[in-house]
Amino acid sequence: MNFASDNIVGASDPVLQALVKANDGAMAAYGADDITKRVKARFSEIFEKDVTVLLVTTGTAANALALSSAVPPYGLCVCHKEAHVIDDECGAPEFYMGGAKLAGLPGAGAKLGAEDVSAYLHGLSKSIKQMPPKALSISQVTECGLVYGLDEIAALGRVCREHGLHFHMDGARFANALVALGCTPAELTWKQGVDILSFGATKNGCLMAEAIVVVKPELAEALDYRAKRAGQVISKGRLASAQFEGYFADGHWLANARHANRLAQLLADGLARIPGVRMGWPTEANEVFPIVPQVLDKALKDAGVIYHPWPGTSLPKGESVGAEEALIRLVVSFATREEDVHKVVEIARSAMSRLAAE
Structure with a gap:
């Protein structure tokens, strides 16, 4: 009886069936195939908005590349002190941000409160000696199993807009949060101010399939190049995309x-x-x-x-x-x-x- 995590089991049957189907024959490489095109269009349907989507193989890659698009090398990303991005990814976000830092704040249940984040930001020096804050990252679900409510996300979104920060959501368990709240993906993200999302699927039925969903266009400008340099442009891209096709089919x-x-x-x-x-x-x-x-x-x-x-x-x-x-x-x-x-x-x-x- 193994309850160590939700990434210890294999893939679900619909995902495997879609993968086997996509394996047949030859298709264009590096994401130029029809399956990838359909999946990217499906993301825009699900999020009720034209979004840019980059498919990657791990949650660490999704988080690191998403934050590298949001934070320049001289910048600061605020997160919870126990967030996965700061505590479980071996410095990958800082590495891909090119020297930028993560600043971890406390909060019960690994949640960040809007008032606490605002107070921290207001307390930062504006001196050139201080790395300027450029992004906020939250985990949905948190590392303590809690779900940010829509009002909580909206409040954090307002803080981000007040201080000119990009708003990132680490959605490793995005689907679990979504059904817990009974809302739509749009309501859980961009309608509350989220600019870029690490969309997890591996923990919920896929073999190794994650996505970066970009709402704010300027954050997508260099994402393809960053992904290529990170080894995350998959030659047989259809086999990553097919997992999402099976994952999304019939509300699976x-x-x-x-x-x-x-x-x-x-x-x-x-x-x-x-x-x-x-x-x-x-x-x-x-x-x-x-x-x-x-x-x-x-x-x-x-x-x-x-x-x-x-x-x-x-x-x-x-x-x-x-x-x-x-x-x-x-x-x-x-x-x-x-x-x-x-x-x-x-x-x-x-x-x-x-x-x-x-």
Whole structure:
């Protein structure tokens, strides 16, 4: 029972079928094929706006190239201090930004508040000795499993416009956030001021397919060249695009996300009913963060449940992890089986019952 992440499973059947179909015969290389053209047009339909789309193979490439378009080498990109772009990508954004820096701010649940970002920006020196802020990046879903609401994104968008910042969204779990909020892709992004999006699909059913969706035209001007220099212009581009064709067909991507979110809530509800277990953050998408007794942590691991420990630095005010407790992360994927969720809950319940009886 592996709940380590949502990138540990393979691709979904519709994605694989589209990939096999695209594999037949010869087609133009480097994204000049008809499948890629259809997929790029589909992105514009989905976002209700003419957008520029660049297909890449990894989320790190999407984030690094998107931010390299938004931030010059002398600039600053503001993000949460635990954001994936600053904490999990080995400096790739700074590398592709050519020397620009990421500035990490605190915030409960790995969320940035508009007031806090505004206060930080107002407090920066305007001296030439200070790198000027040029972009804001947020994770949707956050590293603590929370979803930015439309009003929160809109407020951050207003801060960006006030200070002349480009607004980037790391949408590694974009579909999970979308179905959680029940809104449209347009409402979740450019209608709230987002200028450029890293659109994740690998965690939700694709093999290795991510996209950079550019709303603001000037951010797309050099993106093709940046991608080529980064080794992200794929010669057999149709095989990357085909994944998106299967992903989008018949709302498959949304169905996958709904499945993952539903089972995550089922898992969270089941664990929360066990004495001694509480949630570090609410379960708003497909990640569950329980604070458990260390003895339960060991019992779960001994039973073969795989997951990761998690830092508690962004827990809500007044919440903490005790000396004999552990904060853990369990991630539900589109391929997770409901019976495995019930098994984990039952293992946890039985373990705590045995401990109480001793």
